[in-house]
Amino acid sequence: MRIIVIEDNELYKNELLQCLEQEESDIEIVGSASNGAEGLALTEKLIRDNLTPDVIFTDVRMPEMDGFEMIEALQRRGISCKIVVTSSCPEFLYAKRAMELGAVDFLVKPLKVYEVRNVLGRLRRELESEKKWKHILNLEYIFLNAMAGKIKDDQQIGDLIKEGYGIAPEERIGVLGIGMSSNYEKYKEQVLQMLKELEIFNQQQDFCAYTIEMYGRQSFVVLFYHMGNEHETYQYLEQTIVPMICNTVRGRVICTWAVSNGFGNMYEAVRELDHAAEWNLILKKGTLICKEKIQKIALYPYKYPVNLEKEAKEALLNKDAKRLKEIFFRYWDYCRELPCTPQEAKEGCIRIALVLIQMAAETGAVQAQRKGQTFLQRISRANGWTDVEEKVDTFFEYLTSKDEAENDMSLLVQKALENIREYYDQGITLEEIAEKLHVTEEYLSTQFRKETGRTFTETIRGYRIERIKELLTATNWKLTKIAELAGYTDPKYMSRVFKEETGMLPLEYRKKNG
Template identity: 45%
Template sequence: MRIAVIEDEAPIREGMSKILKKINENYELVGKAENGKKGLELIRKEKPDLVILDIRMPDMDGLTMLSIVREEGIECKAIVLSAYSDFAYAQRAIELGIENYLLKPIKIAELKKALEQAEVNISKEQSKEQLFSLEYIFLNAITGQLDEDGKLADMITERYGIRGDEQIAIFGIGLSDNYDRYHEMVRRTMEEVGIHSNEFHFYVIEFQEKGSIVVILYQLEDQDKIKEYFKKTVVPMLGSQIPGRLSCAWGNCRGLLNIRKAILEMDSVLEWNLFFDRGTLISKRLIDATQTYPIKYPIDIEVQTKEAVADSDRKEFLSSLRRFREYCREGACTPQDMKEACSRYMMSLLHVAKESGKLESSVSMQNMITSISDAIFWQDIEEAFLTFFENLSLKNIGEDGVSLLVQKAIQHIQEYYNQGITLEEVAAKLHVSEEYLSTQFKKQTGRTFTETIRKYRIENVKELLLKSTLKLNQIADMVGYSDPKYMSKVFKDEVGMLPAEYRKKNS
């Protein structure tokens, strides 16, 4: 509880902070003032939860100060201290909504009781206020738990200006596995967009478990104009800031009670990410205006992929998978048709792999098909197929438990470690995503890609230190460090001593 003390008697004013800490160490004294005029400035600045004030003070008495506070709508509780038991003072104080009226000299027990009661009342009001917060209102609207209550509707209109039948727009942002990395940036971006617009009010709600963010727009000046702004400015802005998985959808409804229905409808259009290009603002209106055609299953691509599976030919497998995706996209078929074709494609590959003994029976066919049917990004489908192929590689995994994919990544590190090779470049060479390679690399080697490059460089630095008379700047250049000082720092972090010490000790 944040407390301000306004009292003209210095001993009481100065001693109050010690008394408050003794009563409850969580009480925070936000300031003190010796008269009502300075006390008013303090209250305006700090907005305390509770004010402890005297009545008779110079410049401005306590009750006059409190009446101004009430007129200005500053919400705070008040406990009055007074050496006078005059009924007129007490009556005026009660009219101003004080918590308690304590006579001087103050008894610690009475003050403690008054403070505890004030804290209880503040807590109750804060809880009540939370029940009518925008977060409470919108979350209950989204979950369908907002009651059709006339009094509540009137309160929402009075407090937030949201009428029962007004147009509400919903901007949905799907991040999937990008959520943890980018959700804070997305929130900041959306808040910046909302703050600088006078054409709508907004509220941002995050759904971590779904990997998505919902922005509710209300009090709209012109919904079509706002939607066009989001389409041409906001969506491209997010697309440039967020690599990988990103979906943007638009929905609308009339009134808070229809928000849940609008969001459920918006969820159902997200799979159209499989159809539209990245950076498209997807809406039901856009989908309804899109012409689609039945897909003709590409048997020829399936045959080529089966051959790649039989030969454990990763390059051809990835090439066939890429052709299959392009075929589905160019065919302008619905997302449902695409996923059904992908499921059939996967089933045929699983069958040939198991028949040829290249796939362990423990691999769950159902999990792979489910991953495809639930997909809203092509990356989800591709990763299901990559997982399938990695399981094919179990027969070719070496004694060290490292798959062919990771072995090739390590070979690239060994060959190009001194040229600043990056995870992105290696992933591109191996035709897999950065995320997939990074996960498999860490899982199978116990180290990250960056840690492995650093370790390989340091081992080569050790060898050059002991087997040559090269200077540190020459060694740094040979192993891919542009700055010998930075190389020395990394070397010490890894080995526990500087390069020069290591050369001297081991020569």
């Protein structure tokens, strides 16, 4: 039990401190002060240091700020402690005022040891009883269960929330999400300190706040209740708190906002936060993303940037990883400038990456397909540009690396592979490639099999099967779209060929490997 003593008379202060020190070992004196102003500052400091006092013994008549004024100031700041008021004046009005302010007891000085002991015993029992219910009345416990949809119609929990926090079942609750991903461990203490101060020092704002660490999601959630004005709360966060956080965290940080009608609808609000987070791909850092802001975005029809794909192919042929990265940046700039939806941006990015992976694999980058799979999955799940950016350098290094086997391949076969790679999804034939390379079909077929160990038909089919695998695991696209991108006109025929090669149907493969 942490205790503060606030008393301007040194004799009375020392007597009380000595009395407390003689009590059971669970008593911890965490500080003392000589007036209400000092007591208020001490309490706030202890809370910042995670040493929140359980009990405050305070005199009434003190210089600068008296005990009653201090109690009122604590209440305005939302600070709740057990208050024991002490006074040399046994006046009824003092005792009455103390009870009105929520004090748990009123003791007349000089204090008697048995009176202090009795008060401590009662407070100890109260605190232990409250601790038993704390896991239920704790807003973190309530939020996590509400997020999972477990308290949607729980009347008992609703009554406890109303009793403990004054939050009615249908009260509007704001939810601020702060996602930091790989920046979480580096900046979590700084951000948490800012959010805790928002909870304590928000007396100028018309709301109460409560911060929850979401370790698994590498993020924070802040609940806002008793909001006087939702719009003003949002504006305050957007104009003050979010810029502070974004200036503190270098790199990735995503701030989202949603409002729930009570805890019963929190599941829907959290899903809204997750949806809003995807728009960080399109919106700039520092934006407080919410449903209303998304609805105001003027979207334009997405047009796949064929010119960027062509430039990327040329960069890959020249083994220019730096150029590939620059093209990749330009692609995301293109998506933001349109703007388009996050899903369209990701699908276009996956399409370019797939083309490059297939090219690299056939020109000797033996690890391109394996590493490319990881990169495609990262794009598919991305909520922010930095989710993808973290893997860009490694991905392009693998794309531009060479295998020794490439050096043993003739220029003729390399050119044939380039044509297959570029046109396999458009039905190119051996005859067409032979004509382009000015050799006979029979000669090209013989040399191709001799140097690659595969026939032309096997190579085309291999490309298509790998493309299907990548699209199945990296996207949620339907088989008709996948068939088209892999060079098949009939998805049923594609499924039959796929099963012959892999031993399972496309949807079975997706379920097993997705």
